[in-house]
Amino acid sequence: MKNSFPPPDTLELNSQNSCNRCGNCCRQGGPALHKKDLNLVREGKIPIGNLITIKKGELTENPVAGGIQPVGVELVKIVGTGRQWDCCYYDEKKGCTIYDNRPQACVLLKCWDTKDILSIVEKETLSRFDILAPDDPLIPVIREHERICPVPDFIYIRDNCHRLPGQLEKELERLVRDDLRFRTRVIRDLNLTLSDELFYFGRPLFQLLQPLGATISESPSGITLRW
Ligand code: SF4
Ligand code: SF4
Numbered sequence: 001m002k003n004s005f006p007p008p009d010t011l012e013l014n015s016q017n018s019c020n021r022c023g024n025c026c027r028q029g030g031p032a033l034h035k036k037d038l039n040l041v042r043e044g045k046i047p048i049g050n051l052i053t054i055k056k057g058e059l060t061e062n063p064v065a066g067g068i069q070p071v072g073v074e075l076v077k078i079v080g081t082g083r084q085w086d087c088c089y090y091d092e093k094k095g096c097t098i099y100d101n102r103p104q105a106c107v108l109l110k111c112w113d114t115k116d117i118l119s120i121v122e123k124e125t126l127s128r129f130d131i132l133a134p135d136d137p138l139i140p141v142i143r144e145h146e147r148i149c150p151v152p153d154f155i156y157i158r159d160n161c162h163r164l165p166g167q168l169e170k171e172l173e174r175l176v177r178d179d180l181r182f183r184t185r186v187i188r189d190l191n192l193t194l195s196d197e198l199f200y201f202g203r204p205l206f207q208l209l210q211p212l213g214a215t216i217s218e219s220p221s222g223i224t225l226r227w
Contacts, residue, residue, distance in 0.1 A: 016112040024111065026090035030078025031105035033126040041131050045101045049195035050088050052079045053128055053202040057151035059158070063114070064121045070155060074127040078103070079198065128199065138200055141186060145201050149179040152205075154212065161213035161227055172209065173225040176216065179205045180223065 033041070033051070040046045054060060054075040062069040081088050089098045096102055108116040132139055152172060157164065164172075183204065187197060206216045206225070215226050 019110065021095050023090060023092070023095060025106075025109050026087045026096060027085060029080055029085045030087040030089075031103050031109075032075040032077045032122075034104045034120060035124045035126060035130070037103045038126060038130065040101055040103065041126075045098065046078065046103070048131065048199045049193065050079055051076050051131075052198040053077075053200070055151050055202045057154065058202070058208060059154045062121070064118055072122050073125055075122070076126050076128060076131065076199070079195070138190075141190070142200055145179075145182055145186075148182055149175050149205055154208065157209070158212045164227060169225065169227065172205075172214070173223065176204075176206045176209070176225055177223045 030052075032054075033046075037046070041048065041051070054071055054077060056072065056074045057070045059068050060071050060075075061067070062071075079088050080086055081090075087096075089096055089102075091097050096106070105117060105120065108120065110116065128142060129139065152175065157168075157172070183197060183201060186192065186201075192200065206214070206223075209225070210216070213227055217224050217226070
């Protein structure tokens, strides 16, 4: 999931001062939600099935610091479509299909002047715990998942992927296994969909490790992680 903003339309770099609805920003990934967007979720205008959680410590492109960085706070974003980055609410012909109810980040995004949008990066953002009611029965389940599968130090893993200590390799393999086992059990017991899973638990750990050099395979003897 990207967290970047599109470069200003190069053809209009010097003259653009309004949105021409080209959709480039909508094809860079769905926006993170902010506190001002809470009612959009609470009122069902943006259902949780269209959201994905990016847990604190996951690597994303940071448009303020520049480059790929661990995210400093938990984020909840609108999901992309399929394997693409396009925001799920973007339609090639119609543009934004929730335009009147688009999140704050989309309202503030002016690709020709990114001051406003940069000022809210990782500020006043919504987390799963802001969205869910305090007595939601899934909250203890999320906490249990966080305990079983804490976010590892992705920067260390990325920078040392070809010489990870054997003990850490084993630990990551165990975490991947525990994560998948937990998800399988919870999805079955609570009858969750894949979309629900991405909101409640974020992406599986193995998916986050793959771009850092890990390959995962499954055999009758279990899951193996190779680097
Ligand atoms: S804000 Fe987005 S839709 Fe509007 S011109 Fe810029 S990239 Fe295109
Ligand atoms: S919610 Fe609408 S404006 Fe915002 S990224 Fe998605 S399609 Fe674009």
